[in-house]
Each structure stands twice: as structure tokens, then as C-alpha cells.
Amino acid sequence: MKKRNLKNSILVLVIFSLLFLAAAGTTAASDLEEITIGYFPNITHAPAIVGVSENIFVEQLNGIKIKTKIFPNGSLFMDALATNQIDLGYVGPGPAINRYLQGADVKALASASTGGTVLVTRKDFEYNSVEDLKNKIIATPALGCTHDLLFRQLIKDNNLNTNRRGGSIDHRAQKPATMVGLFATKQLDAAVVSEPWAARMEADLDSKVVVDWNQMPWNGKLPATLVVSTSEFIKNNPELIENFLKAHQKTVEYINNNPVESSNIIQKQIKEITRQKLSLEIIERSMKRTNITSELDSSVVQKLADLSAELGFIKGDSNLDGFIDISYLNKVTK
Template structure:
């Protein structure tokens, strides 16, 4: 009887040891899984204008979160112009985002590590004259003051290309037009105080100028140089990030494509999202009429017209924004949208 009791006690002790070992292994595995699921942060950049609605929609509908998964936290950062956006991309402050093709091209030619991976929109650049400026035709702009977001930005190149074909250039290249720069959200005040005569305005600010100040459209969005073919915004990232994590970039592009499809399938909902997002960023609430007018001047697509981008770059060189004639073959990487 004692032998039986001793044997049972030994078996129970051994069983308890096994349970203890199993518990230890499970705890170890849980710790490892927790480490593997460490949250990372990705920041997407964009501007508060209608050409950048895909980013606003992706933000509102959670498309980046859906595509990138629970272990990646998505942040959004807005910029007033392409120069500040590109500085953020080069320093790693943002991983990807929407910017005008001009800043992307200019920085690429200066050696920046930037890749265009999709288009965002087309059109949207409108040239308007201030009421009372005396400007009735394009030729009247010759000695007037015009404003763009930055020197050599997308809108600036479109306008100056158009004007140069008419033999009219800015003082920067020995012409007569006077150039100022400023945030598009301030153009209304600039018109109302008479500080500038012409605004080269991205939407929705072009429609704001028409409705709020009585500005006259001198060059419509579909007539300004490259207005029908050039991507007005492009989705960019760095070449190093493409090499390091192509799966991440594919998910970013897929989320961008989801947003573009949403805009084209649900325009009224996309307009409401744009109104809310722009108000949150700029403290300016745009009317539905302004947004409707803007929408007529813009198309949304993720397909990239590579020939149009090269032609735009050649014109930037011709206008002396670039020191060397560019070759954009390695700037554009369409593998993620094909």
C-alpha cells in the first residue's frame, strides 16, 4: 500500500512540473508576440486644396489604416507649399504624400531621393485678374504683379510657360511681370487690398476669388499650359523606402487608389469631406458652390502621364527654374499602380 501511495505522489509531482513548464513556455511566447506587434508610425503629407482630396478622403475613410494594419499608426501633416513638403520628405518627417509635380521634379534634379509612385489629380490651376486691375486679356498682364504659392512651383511653371509662348516673361528672366509668392488661402485678402493684380490659383481658391471678389478668369484650367495632361498632384515617397519596404509602399498606393475610386464613385460625399478638412486646417469654411465650381476644373486619377511630366520639366528648364535639362526616367516608378 505504501508503495502505491509513493508511486501516485511521484506521478502527481511530475505532472505538476510539466504544467509549470507549459505555463512558462506560454508566457515566453506571449512576450515574443507582443514585441513582434510593436506599433510603428507612418506620416502622410498633403496640402489643403482640392487637388489633394485623395489624402483627405483616405484620412476620413481610414483607407491607410485598413491597408497598413493595426500595428501601424497613421498620422497626417499638412503643408502650405511644395518646398516645406519636400524638406519634410528629405528629412524623414513624412514617409509619403501628395505634392505638386514641380517641387518633386526640382528636388529630384538637385539630387533628392524622391520617387513619383502615382498621380493624384489633374487640372485645377486657374489664372484670375483682380476686379479693378484693368486686365481684360492675357496681353494686359505684361507689366502687372502676379502671385503664385512659390517660385518655380507647379502653378508658376504652368503660368509662365503659357505667358512665354506669348512673348511675355517675368522680371526674373528679364521680362516685365512682377512676381510675388504667398499661401493661396491669403489670395482673397491680397486682391481686396490691391496688392496683386493676377492670381495663379489652385482650386478651391480660384473659385473663392471668383465668388468673393468678382475676379475674372483670364486663363481657364483647361487652357493654361499642361492643364489637361499634367498631374496637378502626385503621390511621392523616397527611393530608399521603396527598397527597404516595398510591401509598405504597395499598401500606401493601394490605399490611395481606394480613395481615388471613392471620389469618382461618390463625388458628393468627397466634396463634404473636402469642405470639413479644409475648414479644420485653414479655419475657412468653403461653400458648396465654391466646391462645385472647383470640381469642374479637376479630375482625379492615380495613373501617371510620364510624357507630360517630362515636357513640364523641359519647360522648367527653359524658364531657368532648373540649371540642367532634366531626365525623369528614374523619377517615376509605376510598379505599384500597374
């Protein structure tokens, strides 16, 4: 009898302990007082820049304090997400895909922008079609980056290849700032770059955009920037995620409905963050080549991953099943 009572007492204690832990976890999620959003001071991150500046996130998140963390590249962003320095934010598809396939906890919830990447040539380059890139010197910002993969698909679609893979195009990796000097000294014929670099090259060098953002592979539907978080944070804070995406969608609509005001906000915020001032003309031209949208086409993202694997930048399986979760976005936009 005593043994049975002891067992019952232990069972009751275990049940109460589990209920206490469950309640504690629920309280921690619902009582969240502050979140940290990560993003870059880039044109393609316009929803983050405008949403933070205009307090759209603050108003939608019911009093939760918003902290921000600015990043210079996707690798550092993904490090911060993995170590809980940020809770969610905006990053290019390449870094997010690579970390996911390496086993990291990352989920893509929405797009922030598509397009924004173009093929630009030196002003005296006689360009009529992609075939004119044969035996020319072409640059991309880095090997395996999103712009580089768009370039590889562009020439693949036209039965061309780079000298790195037995083709006729002299392909080089150069930082956009370096490309400007190479264009000026005629050491570079063309480049695939994102905005605002193309607009700056047009303004400063009379360079020509010969393949616009919506003429690039996949008709410009490849996300330039994704909204991402971790599955753990999403699971613990579903209401917050939904409200965040409501704010994100409101900001997307605000930018599209107020292009002049948005360009002014972006100009001001980029100057405050980077201490560099872009002219309104550059920003407005860049924004016309950047489609600000929350719509996320998972099939295009998968094609990007498959191409990256084909070219050897991703080792192993490129299957992105489980990477994208647009269920919260669908609730917001239905």
C-alpha cells in the first residue's frame, strides 16, 4: 500500500512539474517584451528600412520594443541568427539557403523584394544580345553569390559558358566599387550587379543597362531579399510572427503607394547608417528596378539552389523541403 502511495505521489509530482514547465514556456513566449530585427542598409531591404523608420513594426507589435542590428553581409547575419543575437530579419536567399542545407535552423517566411539585379555594360560596348558576351570580360561581385548565379543561368540559357568551365567568357569576381574603376579604364566589358550600383554606373560612367531586372533569369521573380527567422522562435511566438508579417505587408504597400516619400526615407536612413549619401535620382532609379513584394515563389528559390549545387557551390543535396513556410504570410494576405 505504501509503495502504491509512493508511486502515486511521484506520478503527481512529475505531472505538476511538466505542467509548470509548459506554463513557464508559454508565459515566456507570450510575455516577450523585446525583439531584435536584422537587416542591411540596401535598396532591396527597403521594407526593413522604411518599416523601422516609420514605426510600422512598433505599431503592429502591440508595445513590444524593437531593437535593430545592421549587417554588412549575409554570413554575419546568419551567424547572428544562429546565436540568438537577432530574432528575425532580412537577408539574401544565398546565405539563408546555404545555412539551411548545412543543417541550420532557418525558415523563410516571405519575400521583401525581387529583381534589383541587372546586366550593365561599358558605354562603348556594342551589345545586341547575350551572345555578344563571347570573348568579353564580365564581372560578378563574388563566385557563387546570388548575382553570380543569375549571370550563370543567363549565359546557360544562351548556350554560353565561362572560361572557368571551358567557355569563351572571361569571368572575374570583383567588388562593385572596383568594377567602376575597371569600366573607366576599359579593363571590364560588362558586369552583373545589384542596385544602386547599376544606377551609379549609369550616372557616373554613362554605362548601359542592357538586361533589365525583369529580363534576367526566372523573369525577375527570384527574391533579392527574404524575411527569415528560426523554427524555434516561430513556434514559440506565432502571434508575434503573424503581426510582424502584417507590418511587413503594410510597409510593402506603403512603399509601392508612396514611391517619392519612400525614396526620401531610404536616402535619409542609408546616410544615417553608412554616413554615405546617395542622390535621390540614384535611389529612385534603383527602386524602379526593384520589385518590393512579399510574394515568395518557392519553385524559383529551389531552382537557385539546384543551380548552385550543379556549379559546385553547394555540396550534397539541394532539396529545400522545409525551408519555406508561407502559412503565416497567407493568413496576412488572404
